[in-house]
Amino acid sequence: SYVLTQPPSVSVAPRETARITCGGDNIGGKSVHWYQRKPGQAPLLFIYFDTKRPSGIPERFSGSNSGNTATLTISRVEAGDEADYLCQVWDSSRNQVVFGGGTKLTVL
Amino acid sequence: QVTLRESGPALVKPTETLTLTCTFSGFSLNTSGMCVSWFRQPPGKALEWVAIIDWDDEKYYSTSLKTRLTISKDTSKNQVVLTMANMDPVDTATYFCARRTTVMTRGAFDFWGQGTMVTVSS
Numbered sequence: 001s002y003v004l005t006q007p008p009s010v011s012v013a014p015r016e017t018a019r020i021t022c023g024g025d026n027i028g029g030k031s032v033h034w035y036q037r038k039p040g041q042a043p044l045l046f047i048y049f050d051t052k053r054p055s056g057i058p059e060r061f062s063g064s065n066s067g068n069t070a071t072l073t074i075s076r077v078e079a080g081d082e083a084d085y086l087c088q089v090w091d092s093s094r095n096q097v098v099f100g101g102g103t104k105l106t107v108l
Numbered sequence: 109q110v111t112l113r114e115s116g117p118a119l120v121k122p123t124e125t126l127t128l129t130c131t132f133s134g135f136s137l138n139t140s141g142m143c144v145s146w147f148r149q150p151p152g153k154a155l156e157w158v159a160i161i162d163w164d165d166e167k168y169y170s171t172s173l174k175t176r177l178t179i180s181k182d183t184s185k186n187q188v189v190l191t192m193a194n195m196d197p198v199d200t201a202t203y204f205c206a207r208r209t210t211v212m213t214r215g216a217f218d219f220w221g222q223g224t225m226v227t228v229s230s
Contacts (some may be wrong), residue, residue, distance in 0.1 A: 001171065033216035036200065041206055044225055048216035086155065090215050095168040097145065097157035 002091040004100035011106040018074040020103045022087030025068060030089045032070040034063060037084040037102070046085075047072060074105070082107045112133035112144075112205050112221035119227050121196050124224060130188040130205030134219075137163055137183050144188040146179065147154035148201040149223075156201075160208065161188055197228045 005023040012018040022032060032050050035043035047056050047063040050070065060075045074081055087100040116128035134196070135142055145160035159169045159179040169177045176193045188205060202225050206217040 031211075031214050031216075035217075037155075042220035043206075043217070044220075045213070045216050045218050048218070049214035053211075054213070054218065088217070094171065096171060097160065099155055099157065101154055 001094065001096065002089070002098050004086075004087055004089065004098055006087060006100035006103045008101070009104045009106060011108055012074075012077050013108045014079065015076050018077050018081070020072040020074075020085050020105065022070040022100050024070075024073070024089065025067055027068055027070050027089065028066045030065075032063065032065050033088045034072045035086045035088065037086060043086065050088055077105075077107055079107050081105060110207060110219040112207060112219055114203060114205050114221045114224040116203070116224055116226065118225065119229065120221060121230050122196055122228060124195050126190075126192040126195050128190045128192075128203055128205075128224065130190070130221060130225075131207075132188070132207065133188050135207065137142070137161075137181050137186070137188070139163055141209050143208040143210065144181070145206050145208055146188075146190045147204045147206065148199075149204070150198070150201040153201075158192075158203075159190060162210075172221070195228045200228045201226060 034047040036046045037043050050065040051063045062073045064071050084102045084104050086102045091098050112132045143162040146158040149155045161167050161179045180192045181188045202223040204223040206220040208217050
C-alpha cells in the first residue's frame with residue numbers, strides 16, 4: 001500500500017516560517033492535499049492540488065510538491081496556527097484514500 | 109452553503125451491524141465529480157479512511173475493512189448510508205463524512221461533518 005510519512009512534530013517561534021513535509025514514493029506525480037486539525041474539530045482543507053488555497057485560507061499558507069516530498073509552508077507563524085496538519089493523496093492504483101500520520105505544529 | 113451531518117446510534121453491541129447516515133445539503137450527488145466519503149478516528153489514534161461513493165455510483169472501500177462495509181446513496185434524500193457489520197470494541201471511534209470533488213478541488217475533501225461518536229460495548 002502507498003505510505004505517506006510526516007514528521008510527528010515541528011516547533012517554530014512566532015513570526016518564523018514552519019515547513020511540514022510529507023514523503024511518499026514519487027508523490028510529485030500525485031495531487032496532494034493538506035488539512036488542519038484542531039482538537040475536537042473536523043479536518044479543515046487548507047491546501048488542495050499541491051498549491052491551491054481554498055477561499056478564506058490565509059496567503060501565509062502555501063504548498064509545493066516535487067519528487068518524493070510535498071511540503072506545507074506556513075510563513076509568519078501565529079499562535080493560532082498551532083494544530084495538527086495532515087497530508088492526503090488518492091492512491092489510484094488501489095483506489096484508496098491515504099493520509100499521512102499527521103504533524104503537530106507547536107508555536108513556541 | 110454546503111453542509112454535512114452524520115447521524116446514527118451512539119452505542120452498539122459487539123457483533124451488531126452499525127448503520128450511519130450522512131445527510132448533506134448544498135450540492136447534489138447526481139453532479140459529475142461529486143463524492144461522499146466516510147472516515148473514522150478512534151480515541152487517541154489517527155484519522156482513517158473508510159469508504160467512498162461517487163456520482164456514478166462507483167464505490168471503494170478501505171482494504172482493511174471492505175469485507176464488513178456497504179456504502180450506498182439516496183440522491184432523492186441527499187443521503188449516504190454506511191453499514192459496518194460485526195462491530196467490535198476496536199471500532200469505537202468518531203465517524204465523519206465529507207464531500208470530495210474531483211473537479212473543483214481535484215480530489216480534496218472540502219467540506220466535513222462534525223462527526224458522530226460510536227461506542228461498541230456490551
